[in-house]
Amino acid sequence: MRIWMTGLAILLVIGGALFFAPSPQRTTSITLTFHAKMGDDPLVFDEFLYENPGGPGTFRVRDFRLYLSNLTLSQGEALFAEPDSYHLLRFDNPETTHSIRLNDIPLRNIDHVRFLIGVDPDANGSIQARGDLDPNSQMAWNWEVGYKFVVMEGTLRIGEEVSPLVYHVGFSENAREVDIQLPPDIGSDGNVDLHVNVDVAKLFDGPSQIDLQKLSSVKFNREDAAMLADNYEAMITPSFK
Amino acid sequence: MLRVFLTAAVAGVIAATTWVIWDRVRGPTATPIAGFSAPFVFGRFAVPPDNPLTEEAFALGRHLFYDPILSGNNQVSCATCHVQALAFTDGLAKSPALPGGELEFSSMSLTNLLWGQERFFWDGRATSLEAQALMPIQHPDEMDQDLGELVTELQASRDYRRMFRKAYGEISAENVTRALSTFMRMLISSDSKYDRFLRGKARLSEQEEHGRKLFMAHPDTKVSLRGGNCIDCHSQFLTSGFRDALDGFSNNGLDSDGDLPDGLMAVTGNPAHKGFFKVPTLRNIAVTAPYMHDGRFETLEEVMDHYNDGIVVSDTLSPLILEADNAPEAGQGTVGLRMTPDEVQSIIAFLHTLTDEDFLTNTQFSNPFEGDS
Structure with missing residues (x-):
């Protein structure tokens, strides 16, 4: 009888210990911090600091912002897609950064982060407010066309002459996918802290090199828009590389 | 017969007195504004959690908006420069200033303030409607009123004592601006x-x-x-x-x-x-x-x-x-x-x-x- 009681007590203690022991971590949280850059340096607004990459003159940036959508995180085959995933990245703050935090993602770790620069065609053709999509915002472009995906506005100065720079790139076909593979050691205790650079210079300096004097605005011309989209496709890169 | 009548009268008086006392001691009634809707294309809006839209606040705000008691000389109300028929502007390039001359800016229309910018005035110096509403009241060129004095004047009015009690419980400068903000938030134009x-x-x-x-x-x-x-x-x-x-x-x-x-x-x-x-x-x-x-x-x-x-x-x-x-x-x-x-x-x-x-x-x-x- 005593043995039987002792056995029961031991079982209870072990069971209780198992029950209250910290279970292995099952979810992950991630912070994506986007750093606006011009080349290797943090972007500075409103100062004539930058050389025209394809011609004469210097330019300043008054506004730079973009839509990021359809953020998905994955570990091997397991995939988590953020619902209503529409983020307007804007950098008009002293750090010129923009952060997105996602908590308690049902993945043990994350090896891939994927998203679109731009908006998927379905949401782009809708006037429903979702995430940061807002048809009454500055990024709403044209009732028929949808949203601007990437916006850069500024001024080009050549000698004493100044002229406006307006790059509004949209059209559903210009959404570009970005796929970032994370190194295996990036997460600790279920937290991933990912830093990403957004290089404005790439907009004008990629497969096509743009002379800001010759092409001082891009709006509704589809060829021009596609050319800038092919450039901005490589604009966002992780900073651990 | 007389006794029956007297008893009924006394009972009536007691009931009326009880109701009056109860009405005065109970908290604000705060009836949420019912059936409030706006076109979905206007998008999202936010009402400050410490100033919900209620019928009582709206009624009070409307009275305050039109009452010159808000000014130091009791001659200028919000409506002096914000006329409904002109979409709450005043038809002037610049409104007249109290000491003579004119104000720096043109009177702004008060329409659909629940949407659009969350800063108010032409130069955006107010970061909420609640902060905005107190500024013209106190400005020496506009309504030139001392807020303490305003509260004293409002306390002398039975009607305002009742309206404030129902809307918020007490008369204060904070509740004046809350009520005015509620009135302004409800100035919704969506039938053009x-x-x-x-x-x-x-x-x-x-x-x-x-x-x-x-x-x-x-x-x-x-x-x-x-x-x-x-x-x-x-x-x-x-x-x-x-x-x-x-x-x-x-x-x-x-x-x-x-x-x-x-x-x-x-x-x-x-x-x-x-x-x-x-x-x-x-x-x-x-x-x-x-x-x-x-x-x-x-x-x-x-x-x-x-x-x-x-x-x-x-x-x-x-x-x-x-x-x-x-x-x-x-x-x-x-x-x-x-x-x-x-x-x-x-x-x-x-x-x-x-x-x-x-x-x-x-x-x-x-x-x-x-x-x-």
């Missing part, structure tokens, strides 16, 4: 011809539709797209400035660098904001002349002339305005949209579809001290 068009209940004329298309388009000569470029600052459905951050402020080319007023820079300290002013709603724009922060333009034609070929270049001028041109060759000495007279008239015709007669005459927004309250 344009709204009915958006709901599929009205057709725009050919000219109005042409104007709407021009309103919504940034011109691009490269693809032969003509545009009035209005949407670059005035959102497509609200027609107000944008809500996010400081997107709803702009330099629209009124003055040269030498004459440029500080505008938003006075508030942010950022030189890139010099000459920036709040982009106003265009709802009821046909009845809110004169136009601009200083009321310099008397008619919509003058406004359109400004944008068409009268832009004055300055360092902080919006590049979107500087760049927007419907003519392919560079302009000779003028900056502007260079639209045809027909196109200009079409945009003006579209702007007239933003007039909401129901809003301008809605008796819920009118002076409660006159006629039916």
Whole structure:
């Protein structure tokens, strides 16, 4: 009888210990911090600091912002897609950064982060407010066309002459996918802290090199828009590389 | 018989007294405003959690709005410079200042304040309606009232004691501004011809539709797209400035660098904001002349002339305005949209579809001290 009681007590203690022991971590949280850059340096607004990459003159940036959508995180085959995933990245703050935090993602770790620069065609053709999509915002472009995906506005100065720079790139076909593979050691205790650079210079300096004097605005011309989209496709890169 | 009558009378008096006492000691009734809806195309809005929209607050705010008791000399009310028939403007370039002369800015329309920018006044110096409403009351050139004195005056009024008790419990400067904000938040204009068009209940004329298309388009000569470029600052459905951050402020080319007023820079300290002013709603724009922060333009034609070929270049001028041109060759000495007279008239015709007669005459927004309250 005593043995039987002792056995029961031991079982209870072990069971209780198992029950209250910290279970292995099952979810992950991630912070994506986007750093606006011009080349290797943090972007500075409103100062004539930058050389025209394809011609004469210097330019300043008054506004730079973009839509990021359809953020998905994955570990091997397991995939988590953020619902209503529409983020307007804007950098008009002293750090010129923009952060997105996602908590308690049902993945043990994350090896891939994927998203679109731009908006998927379905949401782009809708006037429903979702995430940061807002048809009454500055990024709403044209009732028929949808949203601007990437916006850069500024001024080009050549000698004493100044002229406006307006790059509004949209059209559903210009959404570009970005796929970032994370190194295996990036997460600790279920937290991933990912830093990403957004290089404005790439907009004008990629497969096509743009002379800001010759092409001082891009709006509704589809060829021009596609050319800038092919450039901005490589604009966002992780900073651990 | 007499005894029965007396008993009934006493019972009646006791019941009435009990009700009066109970009504005075109970907390505010705070009935949420029922059936409140707004067109979904206006988008999201936020009401401060510490100042929910209630019937009692609205009724109180409406009385305060129209009551000159809010001013130091008891002669000026909010409605002095915000007249309902003029979409809550006053028809003047600048309102008269109390000590004589005129105020710095034109009286702003109070319409659809739940949406659009979350900063108020032309230079954006107030970051909430609650903060805004107390400023004209205290300003020596506007209503010149001491808030402590105002509370004392309101406490002397039985009606206000009752209304404050029902809405908030007590009379305070904080509750004055909460009530005024509630009244202003409910000044919703959503029954213009344009709204009915958006709901599929009205057709725009050919000219109005042409104007709407021009309103919504940034011109691009490269693809032969003509545009009035209005949407670059005035959102497509609200027609107000944008809500996010400081997107709803702009330099629209009124003055040269030498004459440029500080505008938003006075508030942010950022030189890139010099000459920036709040982009106003265009709802009821046909009845809110004169136009601009200083009321310099008397008619919509003058406004359109400004944008068409009268832009004055300055360092902080919006590049979107500087760049927007419907003519392919560079302009000779003028900056502007260079639209045809027909196109200009079409945009003006579209702007007239933003007039909401129901809003301008809605008796819920009118002076409660006159006629039916």
